Amino acid sequence: MLAIEIKNLTKEYAVGFWKKQWRPALKSLNLTVEAGETFGFLGPNGAGKTTTLKLLMGIIFPTSGSATILGKDFLDPEVKRRIGFLPEQPYFYDYLSAPELLDYYARLSGVPAPVRKQRIGELLGRVGLADVGNKQLRKFSKGMLQRVGIAQAIIHDPEVVFLDEPMSGLDPVGRHEVRELIQSLKDAGKTIFFSTHILSDAEALCDRVAVIHKGELRGVGVVNDFRSSLAEKTEVIWLGATALSAVNSLLAEVHVTGDTVRGTVQSGDLDRLLEKLRQQGARLISVMPVQRTLEDYFLAKTREEEKEAVTL
Amino acid sequence: MTSRLSAITWNTFREAVRDRVLYNLVLFVLLLVASAPLFSQISIGLEKLMLVNVGLSSISLFGVIIAIFVGIGLVSKEIEKKTLYTILSRPVRRWEFIVGKYLGLLLTLVVNTALMTVGFYLALLIFINGLKRADAMLLVAVYFIVLQFMMMVAITLLFSTFSTPIFSAIFAFALYVIGTFGEDLKNFAAMSHGATKWLAMGASYIMPNFASLNVIAQAAHEQNVGSGLIFSNTVYALLYSLAVTVAAVMIFERRNLK
Numbered sequence: 001m002l003a004i005e006i007k008n009l010t011k012e013y014a015v016g017f018w019k020k021q022w023r024p025a026l027k028s029l030n031l032t033v034e035a036g037e038t039f040g041f042l043g044p045n046g047a048g049k050t051t052t053l054k055l056l057m058g059i060i061f062p063t064s065g066s067a068t069i070l071g072k073d074f075l076d077p078e079v080k081r082r083i084g085f086l087p088e089q090p091y092f093y094d095y096l097s098a099p100e101l102l103d104y105y106a107r108l109s110g111v112p113a114p115v116r117k118q119r120i121g122e123l124l125g126r127v128g129l130a131d132v133g134n135k136q137l138r139k140f141s142k143g144m145l146q147r148v149g150i151a152q153a154i155i156h157d158p159e160v161v162f163l164d165e166p167m168s169g170l171d172p173v174g175r176h177e178v179r180e181l182i183q184s185l186k187d188a189g190k191t192i193f194f195s196t197h198i199l200s201d202a203e204a205l206c207d208r209v210a211v212i213h214k215g216e217l218r219g220v221g222v223v224n225d226f227r228s229s230l231a232e233k234t235e236v237i238w239l240g241a242t243a244l245s246a247v248n249s250l251l252a253e254v255h256v257t258g259d260t261v262r263g264t265v266q267s268g269d270l271d272r273l274l275e276k277l278r279q280q281g282a283r284l285i286s287v288m289p290v291q292r293t294l295e296d297y298f299l300a301k302t303r304e305e306e307k308e309a310v311t312l
Numbered sequence: 313m314t315s316r317l318s319a320i321t322w323n324t325f326r327e328a329v330r331d332r333v334l335y336n337l338v339l340f341v342l343l344l345v346a347s348a349p350l351f352s353q354i355s356i357g358l359e360k361l362m363l364v365n366v367g368l369s370s371i372s373l374f375g376v377i378i379a380i381f382v383g384i385g386l387v388s389k390e391i392e393k394k395t396l397y398t399i400l401s402r403p404v405r406r407w408e409f410i411v412g413k414y415l416g417l418l419l420t421l422v423v424n425t426a427l428m429t430v431g432f433y434l435a436l437l438i439f440i441n442g443l444k445r446a447d448a449m450l451l452v453a454v455y456f457i458v459l460q461f462m463m464m465v466a467i468t469l470l471f472s473t474f475s476t477p478i479f480s481a482i483f484a485f486a487l488y489v490i491g492t493f494g495e496d497l498k499n500f501a502a503m504s505h506g507a508t509k510w511l512a513m514g515a516s517y518i519m520p521n522f523a524s525l526n527v528i529a530q531a532a533h534e535q536n537v538g539s540g541l542i543f544s545n546t547v548y549a550l551l552y553s554l555a556v557t558v559a560a561v562m563i564f565e566r567r568n569l570k
Contacts, residue, residue, distance in 0.1 A: 054397075054569075057397065057400060057401040058400055058401070059396070059397055059400055059401070059568075059569050060568040060569060060570075061566075061568055077403040077404075077405065078403070080401060080402055080403040080404075081402075081403050083401070084401075085397070085398065085401035087394060087397040087398060090394070090397070090398065091393045091394055091395060092395065092398070093323070093327065093395060095326070095327055095330040095331065096323075096326075104319055104323055105398065105402065107315055107316070107319040108316050108319055108320075108399065108402045108403070108404050109402050109403065110315065110316075110403060152398060153398075156402075162401075
């Protein structure tokens with residue numbers, strides 16, 4: 001079952017003094033996310049990630065296109081009961097305490113009073129804020145606010161959770177904690193759609209990722225495929241710089257430090273390289289396949305246009 | 313719907329209280345106490361006249377200042393600070409947010425006015441040595457002041473949905489000033505001819521008429537306010553506030569929040 005289906009979603013802003021020119025922020029986005037999936041929405045800053053999330057949340061309206069969440073139109077108030085949202089660098093009513101804020105949001109989401117009280121206590125414990133008491137949010141650190149942000153996004157036990165840059169601005173400990181929280185949501189079977197430009201987070205948490213750049217979808221891929229795919233290149237390190245002249249034609253890249261040589265070879269040429277090194281009497285130190293990473297995929301997708309432009 | 317509306321209303325009220333808006337009550341008391349020596353230097357009849365004028369005018373002025381300065385930020389502050397993101401991603405209709413904000417600020421002003429009125433009656437009791445039956449009519453003047461607040465909150469809320477706080481404050485204050493001369497605008501329309509008459513008449517319907525809601529002078533002179541005026545003013549303030557709030561909702565429903 002599809003949790004999210006986005007069809008030709010487009011957003012253009014009127015710019016210029018007379019507002020007669022149109023600047024596209026999102027160009028005809030098509031995307032589907034399965035129920036229970038953790039989906040990473042990747043892109044550099046200004047790529048259109050937040051625009052997409054703001055559209056899906058009904059904060060801004062699309063120029064054209066449509067979307068469904070849990071099978072219903074994304075603007076249907078009934079849908080909003082079943083989704084949660086953490087905006088990028090969230091700001092909350094700082095005159096409230098964490099329990100007051102969560103109670104307010106729970107009321108807006110229609111959570112009945114007895115359930116509210118129990119859930120607030122339980123959630124504050126889960127995000128590590130059980131002992132904050134009635135301290136106002138203006139006295140909270142950034143990491144604590146982010147945890148409150150996650151708590152408000154799931155206070156009504158939603159089926160789909162949208163997170164916009166949930167790790168941005170956090171220190172390594174904060175990032176680790178937020179990552180664990182997302183993992184626990186994943187374990188609970190929630191559908192998670194989160195935007196990020198931190199690739200290691202996406203690699204650790206996501207089942208699938210989409211790369212968006214300059215408002216355009218550049219590709220969608222399964223994270224495990226990057227890890228399990230056969231390495232295209234292999235890195236070989238050996239002692240014996242004199243052997244280099246005999247094997248140089250096989251190497252894609254080479255770095256020499258004293259007598260130590262580090263070369264990269266296409267995996268198809270590996271046997272020939274090893275054979276020649278043996279003939280030259282070089283001493284092998286390591287042979288390591290170069291795995292394709294999410295970063296390679298991301299860079300390839302975001303640089304496609306530049307390459308095309310250079311070719312033209 | 314009721315639960316969401318009451319949640320937004322209560323939160324708006326709570327924000328005003330925690331932002332120390334009600335501290336103006338202290339200023340109000342200080343104003344009454346500080347002007348007391350002046351009252352004692354005036355002859356007996358004028359003493360009460362002055363107290364009623366100072367008291368009721370202060371209640372009105374303090375409330376209008378709160379309505380403008382809190383009202384202009386009701387929506388624009390939520391957009392600027394992006395607190396609206398976590399509201400609109402919930403099953404909250406945009407009109408519910410606007411109406412909840414309106415009711416929240418109005419509740420703040422009603423509570424503020426109620427407390428000021430208690431202080432005002434206490435001042436009458438202390439400085440004028442007792443209350444008379446006719447003093448109950450002062451409550452009508454207070455009621456009309458609350459009707460003015462209903463209209464002012466709607467006006468500032470309307471500006472808050474599309475303008476910056478500074479411009480909203482300027483527009484709202486300008487409308488308040490024009491509104492206090494509402495009767496003059498009507499009279500001008502009656503005396504004019506041709507296009508000027510129509511323009512002035514149109515303006516007198518669009519602009520708020522606070523003049524008819526100001527009965528402080530009558531109250532000070534212990535003149536009765538007719539039930540007809542109470543009824544017509546109530547209907548006028550309700551309809552005007554409703555029309556302006558509907559306009560605010562219509563603008564906000566279409567607005568892209570950056």
